[in-house]
Amino acid sequence: MAMALCLMVTSCSASTLGLPASTPEPVASASTEPTTNPTATPPAPAAPAEPTATPVPPPRAITTTTGVPVIVLTSVGDNHVVRTPCGDEAIVVGGEPIIGPLVVLDPGHGGEADPGALGANGLLEGALNLDLATAVQAELTTRDINTALTRTGDYLVPLGVRAEFADDLDAELMVSIHHNAPAGDASDRPGTEVFVQTGSDESARLGGLLYEEVTAALGAFDVAWTTAPDAGVLRTLVEGGTDAYGIIRRPATPTALVELGYIANPAEAELFATEEYISTATEALADAIEAFLTTDRAGTGFVADPRIFRPDPAPGADVCIDPPLR
Numbered sequence: 348m349a350m351a352l353c354l355m356v357t358s359c360s361a362s363t364l365g366l367p368a369s370t371p372e373p374v375a376s377a378s379t380e381p382t383t384n385p386t387a388t389p390p391a392p393a394a395p396a397e398p399t400a401t402p403v404p405p406p407r408a409i410t411t412t413t414g415v416p417v418i419v420l421t422s423v424g425d426n427h428v429v430r431t432p433c434g435d436e437a438i439v440v441g442g443e444p445i446i447g448p449l450v451v452l453d454p455g456h457g458g459e460a461d462p463g464a465l466g467a468n469g470l471l472e473g474a475l476n477l478d479l480a481t482a483v484q485a486e487l488t489t490r491d492i493n494t495a496l497t498r499t500g501d502y503l504v505p506l507g508v509r510a511e512f513a514d515d516l517d518a519e520l521m522v523s524i525h526h527n528a529p530a531g532d533a534s535d536r537p538g539t540e541v542f543v544q545t546g547s548d549e550s551a552r553l554g555g556l557l558y559e560e561v562t563a564a565l566g567a568f569d570v571a572w573t574t575a576p577d578a579g580v581l582r583t584l585v586e587g588g589t590d591a592y593g594i595i596r597r598p599a600t601p602t603a604l605v606e607l608g609y610i611a612n613p614a615e616a617e618l619f620a621t622e623e624y625i626s627t628a629t630e631a632l633a634d635a636i637e638a639f640l641t642t643d644r645a646g647t648g649f650v651a652d653p654r655i656f657r658p659d660p661a662p663g664a665d666v667c668i669d670p671p672l673r
């Protein structure tokens with residue numbers, strides 16, 4: 348992992364990081380302290396500079412002054428070497444520490460290379476996911492639950508970077524927020540799907556709570572829903588048996604991916620464009636997350652048989668453009 352590269356400030360040379368070195372104690376020089384006898388014993392070397400304060404470990408993540416959440420790899424003072432959204436390293440100055448323990452919200456898709464699905468009304472999945480995740484963050488903040496988003500604007504973050512973000516923060520959970528395509532079969536109830544991690548009871552419980560709260564809340568809307576026949580809380584596996592979706596397979600953090608409904612169904616896309624939908628879905632997602640953190644409820648909707656499916660690879664670092672970080 349990149350964090351192990353240069354975690355301790357004391358073991359890193361600031362100059363190798365391109366950072367300004369800390370100011371050394373001034374050392375007496377010939378120009379200010381002329382010696383009267385050039386043959387005299389040279390003065391003893393200056394003692395190492397005394398640290399002026401107890402070293403403070405760098406924050407594990409910050410939100411940059413440009414509003415981008417990033418993992419901090421190492422810091423010298425207010426200068427941080429961070430992992431960028433594209434997975435590179437960059438130096439940023441300042442920023443606000445992200446405080447844990449926390450919930451990571453992952454708005455699916457983002458950026459020109461990965462806009463997500465498109466609704467018939469012009470609603471773009473990546474933008475909708477971000478609107479909803481931002482609203483959930485605001486709601487959880489009012490409930491005194493710390494959160495961080497894997498992205499805060501319309502830019503690409505490869506799945507590996509999203510997973511590392513949650514893991515490096517030791518997040519208690521991550522919820523990846525999506526809206527589905529292509530549309531399923533006509534249904535009298537929401538076709539919500541929640542994908543969970545093989546071998547993780549915590550991921551399954553998170554998924555069950557998300558499914559229970561989201562289907563109960565959305566079921567109150569009178570909409571021509573669509574669904575897949577096996578909708579529910581399930582695992583999607585490639586033929587070899589590993590989890591198919593990168594955001595499910597990669598993180599050690601308990602993670603669930605929720606497809607709240609079908610943006611590819613015009614009737615659902617109309618609903619998703621309303622403020623009423625955003626506020627209803629926000630409450631449901633926040634209730635599920637709070638229940639995960641504060642109760643031992645298991646949730647509902649579990650489907651025994653996994654789905655076998657090999658998704659297209661998600662856009663990665665080769666097409667990634669970082670947003671401004673300073």
Ligand SMILES: [Zn+2]
Nearest residue numbers: 455463525526
């Ligand atoms: Zn999606």
